[in-house]
Amino acid sequence: MTDFHMIRAASIRAGGKVRCTPLLHSPLLNAAAGRRIYVKAECLQLTGSFKFRGAWSAISAFSHAERKRGVVAFSSGNHAQGVALAAQMHGIPATIVMPDDAPRTKLENTRAYGADVVVYNRYKDDRDAIGIELSRNRGLNLIKPYDDPEVIAGQGTIGLELGKQMEQEGIHACDVLVPCGGGGLTSGVALALEKTAPGFVVRTCEPEHFDDSARSLAAGERVANSSEFSSICDSIVTSTPGALTFPIMQRLCGNGLVVSERQVMSAMRVAFEHFKLVLEPGGSVALAAALYSPSLQGSDRVVVIASGGNVDMDLFNTATKAHPEPYCRNSDP
Amino acid sequence: MTDFHMIRAASIRAGGKVRCTPLLHSPLLNAAAGRRIYVKAECLQLTGSFKFRGAWSAISAFSHAERKRGVVAFSSGNHAQGVALAAQMHGIPATIVMPDDAPRTKLENTRAYGADVVVYNRYKDDRDAIGIELSRNRGLNLIKPYDDPEVIAGQGTIGLELGKQMEQEGIHACDVLVPCGGGGLTSGVALALEKTAPGFVVRTCEPEHFDDSARSLAAGERVANSSEFSSICDSIVTSTPGALTFPIMQRLCGNGLVVSERQVMSAMRVAFEHFKLVLEPGGSVALAAALYSPSLQGSDRVVVIASGGNVDMDLFNTATKAHPEPYCRNSDP
Numbered sequence: 001m002t003d004f005h006m007i008r009a010a011s012i013r014a015g016g017k018v019r020c021t022p023l024l025h026s027p028l029l030n031a032a033a034g035r036r037i038y039v040k041a042e043c044l045q046l047t048g049s050f051k052f053r054g055a056w057s058a059i060s061a062f063s064h065a066e067r068k069r070g071v072v073a074f075s076s077g078n079h080a081q082g083v084a085l086a087a088q089m090h091g092i093p094a095t096i097v098m099p100d101d102a103p104r105t106k107l108e109n110t111r112a113y114g115a116d117v118v119v120y121n122r123y124k125d126d127r128d129a130i131g132i133e134l135s136r137n138r139g140l141n142l143i144k145p146y147d148d149p150e151v152i153a154g155q156g157t158i159g160l161e162l163g164k165q166m167e168q169e170g171i172h173a174c175d176v177l178v179p180c181g182g183g184g185l186t187s188g189v190a191l192a193l194e195k196t197a198p199g200f201v202v203r204t205c206e207p208e209h210f211d212d213s214a215r216s217l218a219a220g221e222r223v224a225n226s227s228e229f230s231s232i233c234d235s236i237v238t239s240t241p242g243a244l245t246f247p248i249m250q251r252l253c254g255n256g257l258v259v260s261e262r263q264v265m266s267a268m269r270v271a272f273e274h275f276k277l278v279l280e281p282g283g284s285v286a287l288a289a290a291l292y293s294p295s296l297q298g299s300d301r302v303v304v305i306a307s308g309g310n311v312d313m314d315l316f317n318t319a320t321k322a323h324p325e326p327y328c329r330n331s332d333p
Numbered sequence: 334m335t336d337f338h339m340i341r342a343a344s345i346r347a348g349g350k351v352r353c354t355p356l357l358h359s360p361l362l363n364a365a366a367g368r369r370i371y372v373k374a375e376c377l378q379l380t381g382s383f384k385f386r387g388a389w390s391a392i393s394a395f396s397h398a399e400r401k402r403g404v405v406a407f408s409s410g411n412h413a414q415g416v417a418l419a420a421q422m423h424g425i426p427a428t429i430v431m432p433d434d435a436p437r438t439k440l441e442n443t444r445a446y447g448a449d450v451v452v453y454n455r456y457k458d459d460r461d462a463i464g465i466e467l468s469r470n471r472g473l474n475l476i477k478p479y480d481d482p483e484v485i486a487g488q489g490t491i492g493l494e495l496g497k498q499m500e501q502e503g504i505h506a507c508d509v510l511v512p513c514g515g516g517g518l519t520s521g522v523a524l525a526l527e528k529t530a531p532g533f534v535v536r537t538c539e540p541e542h543f544d545d546s547a548r549s550l551a552a553g554e555r556v557a558n559s560s561e562f563s564s565i566c567d568s569i570v571t572s573t574p575g576a577l578t579f580p581i582m583q584r585l586c587g588n589g590l591v592v593s594e595r596q597v598m599s600a601m602r603v604a605f606e607h608f609k610l611v612l613e614p615g616g617s618v619a620l621a622a623a624l625y626s627p628s629l630q631g632s633d634r635v636v637v638i639a640s641g642g643n644v645d646m647d648l649f650n651t652a653t654k655a656h657p658e659p660y661c662r663n664s665d666p
Contacts, residue, residue, distance in 0.1 A: 016501075022355050024377060027418060028445050041377075043609040044357060085360060112361050168349075272649075276376040276642030278609040309609030316605075317650045 001244070002149040004195040007156035007188065010057040014157055017089065018053050019045050021158075023165040023303075026274040034329030036301040037290050038169065039271075040162055043279055043309030047113075049235070050155060050185055050307050051082030051145075057154025058143045059086045067092055072140035074131060076102040077235050078308055079145040084113035095140055097130055103312065146184030147242040155185040159192025162303065166197060173199030175296065176303040177257065177286035180204035180213045181236035183245030185307060190252035200303070204249065204256040205286040207233040207264060213241050213249065214256025222246050232261055232315065235282035235308055257295055259288040265319035267291055271306065272320050281319070283308035292328050300330055334577070335482040337528040340489035340521065343390040347490055350422065351386050352378050354491075356498040356636075359607040367662030369634040370623050371502065372608055373495055376616055376642030380446075382568070383488060383518055383640050384415030384478075390487025391476045392419045400425055405473035407464060409435040410568050411641055412478040417446035428473055430463055436645065479517030480575040488518040492525025495636065499530060506532030508629065509636040510590065510619035513537035513546045514569035516578030518640060523585035533636070537582065537589040538619040540566040540597060546574050546582065547589025555579050565594055565648065568615035568641055590622040590629075597621045598652035604639065605653050614652070616641035625661050633663055 024039045042050040059071060070093035073083040080096045087094035096110050100119040111117050120130055134140055144151065162176065176193065178186045183204075190202040204213040209229035216222045222240045231237050241249060259267075264281050267288035271279045279287070286304040289296070296302060311319075357372045375383040392404060403426035406416040413429045420427035429443050433452040444450050453463055467473055477484065495509065509526065511519045516537075523535040537546040542562035549555045555573045564570050574582060592600075597614050600621035604612045612620070619637040622629070629635060644652075 019355070019357075022352070022377060024352075027379065027421075028442060031445065044355060044374075046360065048609055088360075109361060112364065269646075272611055272646065276381055276611040278605055278611060313602075313605065313653055317654070320646055321650070 002152040002156070002188065002191060002248070004191060006149065006153040007160060007192050010150065010153040011157045011160050013060040014053065014056055014154070018056055018157065020161050021045055023162070024275050029270065029274040033291055033327045035299060038166070038303045039275055039287065040158065040303065040305045041275070041277055042158060042305055042307050043277055043283055047078070047081040047085050048308055048310045049078040049082065049283065050158060051078040052085060053157055054151035054154035054184060055079070055082035055086040055143060058148060058150040059090050059092070061150045062141060066141060069139045069141060070094065071143050072097065072131065072134050073143045074127060075145060077106055078310055080106065080110045081113060083143050084110045084115035088114040095134055095138070097127065097134070105312065146182030147244045149244065152184050152188045152245065154188070156188030156192040158185070158305065159189035160196060162189070163193055163197035166303065171301060172197065174301045174303060175254065175299055176200045176202045176305070177205050177289050178202055178305050179236050179282055179285045179307045180206055181238045183213060183241045183249050185305070186253065187245040187248035189305070191248060194252055201254045202252060203254045205289040206236070206256060206258055207231050207285055208258055208260050210237050211256060211258045212239065214258055216241050216246060217250065217253060217256050220250070233264060233282040233285060235280060236285065255295065257289040257293045259285055259292060262322065263288040263292040263325050265322040266325040268316065268319040269322065269324055277306060278309040278311065278316065279306050280308050280311035292325055294328050296328070297330060335485040335489070335521065335524060335581070337524055339482065339486040340493060340525050343483065343486040344490045344493050346393040347386065347389055347487070351389055351490065353494050354378055356495070357608050362603065362607040366624055366660045368632060371499070371636045372620065373491065373636065373638045374608070374610055375491060375638055375640050376610055376612055380411070380414040380418050381641055381643045382411040382415065382616065383491060384411040385418060386490055387484035387487035387517060388412070388415035388419035388476060391481060391483040392423050392425070394483045395474060399474060402472045402474060403427065404476050405430065405464065405467050406476045407460060408478060410439055411643055413439065413443045414446060416476050417443045417448035421447040428467055428471070430460065430467070438645065479515030480577045482577065485517050485521045485578065487521070489521030489525040491518070491638065492522035493529060495522070496526060496530035499636065504634060505530065507634045507636060508587065508632055509533045509535045509638070510538050510622050511535055511638050512569050512615055512618045512640045513539055514571045514615070515575045516546060516582055517575065518638070519586065520578040520581035522638070524581060527585055534587045535585060536587045538622040539569070539589060539591055540564050540618055541591055541593050543570050544589060544591045545572065547591055549574050549579060550583060550586060550589050553583070566597060566615040566618060568613060569618065588628065590626050592618055592621040592625060595655065596625040596658050598655040599658040600624055601649065601652040602655065602657055610639060611642040611644065611649065612639050613641050613644035625658055627661050629661070630663060
């Protein structure tokens, strides 16, 4: 199980390879939104999302003998690119199993990072069988996207940076809003802050119809989303919180926040105008919550993790043209 | 005249107020472009451009008595916002003289930073007369956009950061490409690097038809642009290099680089895809030169200053949809 020492160890292994991302704020946005909003710009991480941290942590934690056998991951998105680059930088082979209908850019990028991409038909093929076969035949190490202690530790390195950066701002307590899929980022950041900056409370942020974490936290057990909906927030859509991540979230997180797709698109526009950042929909749910969630009434400051920026240009252009939503203002910051 | 000690003093006065911007690179882009490209993401500076540095430096250098009289600046763009915010943060009044046909967002933002905006009709009114009257009647301190020793010193703080960041990358010599209008940024960065990292050579980057710096450097004297052209790179379009900046550029800079508008738009798209950054046209000329200029043949690494991101959404969407230009490749990085 991931603990603080594993996060610190992951941080040491990451030194000089994983980027320390900046913490941004915008005086104009603060005035307009009625609270101080600090944005941890993790879209500026290598591969365009925080997933590179977990991948680097997992690969760098293997023994030399394990590592040289190579790694395998299942992903159509950010985890794929994170594992592919981390493997390339370690000089070891990576096999990424992706659906054949994954966006062409993501397939191309994953190959450009040197990975062997194995495609499958998601309606006909058994993905797990492919994985077991690859793992057996080639002896590859499977790197799961969130339910892996070293992956959680890697994502937790964001929490270490955040604690220091907020201390420089002179702020020792507020909510930390985290885009939440399986909970690797959420639980890692919560574990890091628990020890280094215990005044901060991590809160999950999810798009409507995919609020499994918020509902699981409220229910005290892992509950699943209905499968009848789709979401533009593809990078953080999971059926339930992870088996390893949920107990950590349950122990450390506040109530979950939920935002609409319109609010997500509006937050992408705010990131464009006020932060000069490109965010993908899944990467902007926490900023959306900071701007539009009535549950934050009374908070005069908040930290937001902007977790990724891998978005198709057409979707970005559509989102940023959407009519902006009105802020859910607090008092003046 | 600006010297290294003024830059260091400006850096000390800037501590905790001016943002140290990150130095980014993209493994995928490096492989595609055939050279290592380091991007100093100054679009992430407060107000969305490097101009805040010069404004902060100038205002913080005034004596208490001078400062409280307030400041005035002429600008329709980034300098206006930089001076307005720096004045607001110092708690002093700012008057910004802007043409009445300036983009609405820029007028609104400048007012939102607390400045008193005085508009004039650029076809009927005498801008200089307005300035002299304001300066006399209200006793305001004029902050020029580039021909001011303290403004140059403020822009030079980017060079101090860059020297340290490149040392961490283990790189001690290469070209540093700088978007160049009046030359405040170029000359400040060149002065800072001369003392801290003398292996680096600053080179001006300009859009076609506005290559007054490149031509002036070649001619050995300040020459002007023709007034018959317009450019999407509004933030760096000036008639000639500055009287104070040019001698510094002449002493320290290499040959200037010139790029086309198509290359500028293509570089904006590259910044979107590979760096998750929003760049304005004027802010992406150096990246365009790094990607497309045949003059860099033989360079296996280069530093680029991405100087600003204040771009209208429609122009951004148009630019990022433009067909990408082919890279002018070097060997493999």
